[in-house]
Amino acid sequence: MPKKSITIKFILPALLSFLAAVFIFPVIIILMNSFKTKFSIANTPFVPPNSATFAGVENYINGLADTNFLSAFFWSLFITVFSVLLIVICSAMAAWFLTRVKTKFTSFLYILFVFSMIIPFQMVMFTMSKTANTLGLDNPIGIIFLYLGFGSGLSVFLFSGFVKSVPLSLEEAATIDGCRPLQTFFLVVFPLLKPTAVTVAILNAMWIWNDYLLPYLVIGSDYKTIPVAIQYLKGGYGSVDMGAMMAVLILAIIPVVVFYLLGQKHIIKGVAAGAVKG
Amino acid sequence: MENRKVNPLKKYFPVFVGPTLIAFIIAFFIPFIMGVYLSFAQFKTVSDAVFVGLKNYITVFSNSDGFLNSLWFTVKFVVISVISVNIFAFLLALLLTQDICGRNFFRTVFFIPNLIGGIVLGYIWQLIFNGILMNYGYTLTSNENFGFWGLVILINWQMIGYMMVIYIAGLQNIPNSILEAAKVDGAGKTRTLFNIIIPNVMPSITICLFLTITNSFKLFDQNLALTAGAPANKSAMLALDIYKTFYSKSGWEGVGQAKAVIFSVLVGVIALLQLYLTRRKEQEY
Numbered sequence: 001m002p003k004k005s006i007t008i009k010f011i012l013p014a015l016l017s018f019l020a021a022v023f024i025f026p027v028i029i030i031l032m033n034s035f036k037t038k039f040s041i042a043n044t045p046f047v048p049p050n051s052a053t054f055a056g057v058e059n060y061i062n063g064l065a066d067t068n069f070l071s072a073f074f075w076s077l078f079i080t081v082f083s084v085l086l087i088v089i090c091s092a093m094a095a096w097f098l099t100r101v102k103t104k105f106t107s108f109l110y111i112l113f114v115f116s117m118i119i120p121f122q123m124v125m126f127t128m129s130k131t132a133n134t135l136g137l138d139n140p141i142g143i144i145f146l147y148l149g150f151g152s153g154l155s156v157f158l159f160s161g162f163v164k165s166v167p168l169s170l171e172e173a174a175t176i177d178g179c180r181p182l183q184t185f186f187l188v189v190f191p192l193l194k195p196t197a198v199t200v201a202i203l204n205a206m207w208i209w210n211d212y213l214l215p216y217l218v219i220g221s222d223y224k225t226i227p228v229a230i231q232y233l234k235g236g237y238g239s240v241d242m243g244a245m246m247a248v249l250i251l252a253i254i255p256v257v258v259f260y261l262l263g264q265k266h267i268i269k270g271v272a273a274g275a276v277k278g
Numbered sequence: 279m280e281n282r283k284v285n286p287l288k289k290y291f292p293v294f295v296g297p298t299l300i301a302f303i304i305a306f307f308i309p310f311i312m313g314v315y316l317s318f319a320q321f322k323t324v325s326d327a328v329f330v331g332l333k334n335y336i337t338v339f340s341n342s343d344g345f346l347n348s349l350w351f352t353v354k355f356v357v358i359s360v361i362s363v364n365i366f367a368f369l370l371a372l373l374l375t376q377d378i379c380g381r382n383f384f385r386t387v388f389f390i391p392n393l394i395g396g397i398v399l400g401y402i403w404q405l406i407f408n409g410i411l412m413n414y415g416y417t418l419t420s421n422e423n424f425g426f427w428g429l430v431i432l433i434n435w436q437m438i439g440y441m442m443v444i445y446i447a448g449l450q451n452i453p454n455s456i457l458e459a460a461k462v463d464g465a466g467k468t469r470t471l472f473n474i475i476i477p478n479v480m481p482s483i484t485i486c487l488f489l490t491i492t493n494s495f496k497l498f499d500q501n502l503a504l505t506a507g508a509p510a511n512k513s514a515m516l517a518l519d520i521y522k523t524f525y526s527k528s529g530w531e532g533v534g535q536a537k538a539v540i541f542s543v544l545v546g547v548i549a550l551l552q553l554y555l556t557r558r559k560e561q562e563y
Contacts, residue, residue: 008376008377008378012373012376012378013378013379013380015373016373016374016378016380016384019370019384019388020383020384020387020388023387023388023390023391023435023439024387026402026403026406026435027402029402029405029406029409030402030405033405041405042408043412045405045406045408045409046409090297090298090301091298093293093294093295093297093298094294094295094297094298094299096294097287097290097291097294097295098295100285100287101285101287101288101291103288106295109295109299112302112307113302116302116306116307116310118492118545118546118549118550119306119310119542119545119546120495120496120517120538120541120542120545121496121498121517122498122516122517122520122521122537122538122541123310123313123538123539123541123542124305124306124309124310124313125520125521125524125538126313126316126324126524126531126534126535126538127308127309127310127312127313127316127324127535128305128306128309130323130324131304131305131308131309131312132304132305135304137304145301145304145305146301146304146305147305148297148298148301148302148305149301149302149303149304149305149306150305150306152298152301152302153302153306156298175286181286181287181290181293181294182290182293185294206392206393209395210393210394210395210396210397210398210499211395212395212396212397212498212499212502213498213499213521226395227395227396227397227398227499230397230398230401231397231502231503234401234503242405245401246405249398249401249402252394252395252398253394253398256393256394256395257390257393259393260386260389260390260393264386267389267393268385268389268443271440271443271444272443272444272446272447275444275447275482275485275486275489
C-alpha cells in the first residue's frame with residue numbers, strides 16, 4: 001500500500017467537512033428557530049434560542065394544529081404508497097408487453113410515453129384538472145390513477161431498458177411448461193425486474209411525496225398533502241406565524257430523512273441506475 | 279409460414295398495457311391535445327372555447343405581458359445553474375472517489391437536500407436570505423436580483439448531491455487499467471482529467487446535463503415558495519408566469535395555454551438538441 005499523501009489525509013477531509021457543514025447549515029438554522037418565539041425568528045434568525053426567546057414546543061403544537069399536519073401526513077403517505085405500487089406493477093407490465101410484442105403501434109406507444117417525460121406540467125395543468133373534475137377523479141383514489149398516467153413515461157422507459165436484457169428463453173420455457181402470459185410475467189419476469197422496480201419505486205416516491213401542484217389543483221381544497229398544507233399556512237396576504245412555519249418545515253423534513261437513512265443504499269443505487277438507463 | 283404466426287401474447291394487450299394506457303390517455307394525452315387546441319382559443323372553462331386563431335400568441339409576444347421578461351430570467355437562470363451545478367457536482371464526485379476517510383458520510387450529507395421538497399426548500403432559504411439581507415436594509419423581494427441569485431444558490435444546494443451520485447457512478451465505471459496505463463505513459467493530472475476521465479464519463483455528463491437543464495427550466499415549487507415572483511412578477515420563471523396567467527388573470531386562460539405550448543416546444547427542442555450533441559460526443563471517443 002502506498003502511503004496516503006497529506007492532501008488526502010488532512011486537507012481534503014477538512015475541506016469536505018467545511019462543505020458538509022455549509023450543506024447542513026440551513027436545516028440547523030430552521031431547527032434552531034423552531035424552538036424560538038415567533039417574533040425573535042424574523043428579527044434574529046441566526047441567534048440560537050436563549051432564556052428570553054426560548055418557546056419550548058409551542059411552535060410545534062401550533063404548527064400541528066394550524067396545518068392539520070397529521071391528516072396531511074396521512075394523505076401524503078396514502079397517495080405516495082398506492083401511486084408507487086400501481087406505477088411499479090402497471091408500468092412493468094406495459095413495458096414488458098411493448099418490448100416483447102413489436103408492432104408499429106407498440107413502437108408508437110413507446111415513443112409517446114418517452115415524449116411525455118419532456119413536456120412541462122404547465123402544458124397540461126389546466127386541461128388535466130378540468131378533465132379530472134369531469135371524470136370524478138378529484139379525490140385521493142382518483143389522483144392515484146392520475147399519478148399512474150404521469151409517472152408511466154419515465155417508468156415504462158426504465159423498465160423497457162431492463163426487459164431487453166431478460167433472456168427470452170426463460171419465458172419460452174415457462175410457456176412450454178404451460179404458463180399463461182400473466183403467470184409467466186408475475187412468476188418469471190417480474191422477479192428478474194426487481195432491481196429496476198426498486199429504482200422506479202424510489203424515483204417516483206421522491207417525486208410524488210414532494211409534489212405540490214398536481215395535488216393542489218386536483219384535491220387541494222378537500223385533502224391537503226404536506227406541501228399543500230405548508231403553502232396554505234403561508235396563506236395569501238396575512239402575516240405568517242413564523243414559529244409554526246419553522247416547526248412544520250422540520251416536521252416535513254423528518255419523514256424524508258428517516259426514509260433516506262432506512263433505504264440509503266437502495267436510494268443511492270436507484271438514482272445512479274435510473275441515470276445510467278437514461 | 280412459421281414466423282408469420284401471430285405472437286400469442288398479442289391478444290393480451292388490454293391486460294398488460296390497458297391500465298397504464300388508459301391512465302396515460304386521461305392524465306396526459308387528452309389534456310395535451312386539448313391544450314394545443316385551446317392555445318388557439320379564448321375560454322374560461324374549456325367548454326366555452328371560441329377559436330381565435332393566433333391572437334393568444336400575438337398577445338404573448340407583445341410587450342404588455344411579462345412573458346419575455348420571465349423567458350429571459352429563466353434562460354439566464356438555466357445557463358448559470360446548469361454550469362455551476364455540474365461543475366460543483368463533478369468536483370465533489372472526483373474528491374469523493376479518492377481514498378478519503380468518511381467519504382460515505384460526506385456522500386450522505388451532500389445528497390440529503392435533494393429529498394426535501396421544493397416548497398419546503400423555498401421557505402428554508404427564504405428565512406436565511408431575509409436574515410442576511412436584513413442587515414443591509416433589504417428583503418428578498420426588494421429587488422429581482424436577490425430572487426435570482428437566491429434561486430441559483432437554492433438549486434445548487436438541491437441538485438449538486440443528486441448529480442454527484444451520478445458522476446460517482448460514472449467515475450467508478452472507468453477501468454483502473456486505463457488510469458494505470460495513463461500513469462505509466464507519464465500523463466499528468468490535468469491530461470488524465472481531460473483526455474481519460476472526462477471522455478470516459480461522457481454518458482454521465484449527458485444525463486446530468488439533461489436532468490439539470492430540464493429541471494431548471496421547469497422549476498416551479500421553489501420559485502413559488504421563495505419569492506412567488508415578487509417584486510411585480512419580475513422574479514417569476516416561465517412555469518410560475520404561466521401558472522399566474524391561468525389562475526390570477528381571469529380571461530387570460532388562452533394566453534396562458536399559448537405560453538405553455540411555447541414553453542413545451544422550447545424545453546423539448548433544447549433537451550433533444552442537448553441529447554443529440556452530447557450523444558454524438560460520446561461516440562467520438
